[in-house]
Amino acid sequence: MKKVILLLLFLSIFIFTTKAQTTLTRNVIASTGGSAQVGNVLVQYTVGEVAILTQQTAGILLTQGFQQPEFTISNIIVPAVGNMRVYPNPAVGRTKVDFDLFSDTKVLINLVNNAGQIVHSSTVSSLAGKVEYIIPLNGLASGMYHVVLYANFRTYSEKLVIQ
Incomplete structure (x- = not known):
């Protein structure tokens, strides 16, 4: 050796x-x-x-x-929002949006009709975790809408049918 x-x-x-x-x-x-x-x-x-x-x-x-x-x-x-759900869908009177928020941030929630008009808008400031928000649908015509979330410069969207 x-x-x-x-x-x-x-x-x-x-x-x-x-x-x-x-x-x-x-x-x-x-x-x-x-x-x-x-x-x-x-x-x-x-x-x-x-x-x-x-x-x-x-x-x-x-x-x-x-x-x-x-x-x-x-x-x-890294996405800011995960597991987004809109229910009940189709909806009458109100619908609920829930999602997981991965960091403390502000989330802009818009309800947009098929013409691209914002018919409901609100801002939610929340800590990281499960977030639930109720969108009132009173006075809106029946049809197809989009629930759009904006968080950390990203966009998340789900379709919603109002009866």
């Missing part, structure tokens, strides 16, 4: 002293990866190893070794 270690030491000294200057080239070699969806968020990842090429001769590749790259996640858009 000692002879092998000494031989490798002398071999590495010989290889490194024969070249005056060595250029290091950094490459990422992917070994696995995958993706997962959590709610409305798609997370994709690659697990790889960073190999820094130090010397290569006649079938022998000598690298600095196995290193894991830094793990960073950027530009992931």
Whole structure:
């Protein structure tokens, strides 16, 4: 074992002293990866190893070794609202909107007719958690409407039929 270690030491000294200057080239070699969806968020990842090429001769590749790259996640858009429901649907007199709010924020709730006119609007400020809001439908004509939520610069919509 000692002879092998000494031989490798002398071999590495010989290889490194024969070249005056060595250029290091950094490459990422992917070994696995995958993706997962959590709610409305798609997370994709690659697990790889960073190999820094130090010397290569006649079938022998000598690298600095196995290193894991830094793990960073950027530009992931987290939804503000999830599990939005409008019920009863079709509705008469009133309807209820409930949804999960993932962060403390203001939510603008609009009821929009098929002509694009806002026939009811309200703002709800709430802490993260389950939110329930009742929309009065008195005086509105029967037909198709859209319940539209605006939260954290995102839009969420469900259809509503008023009888």
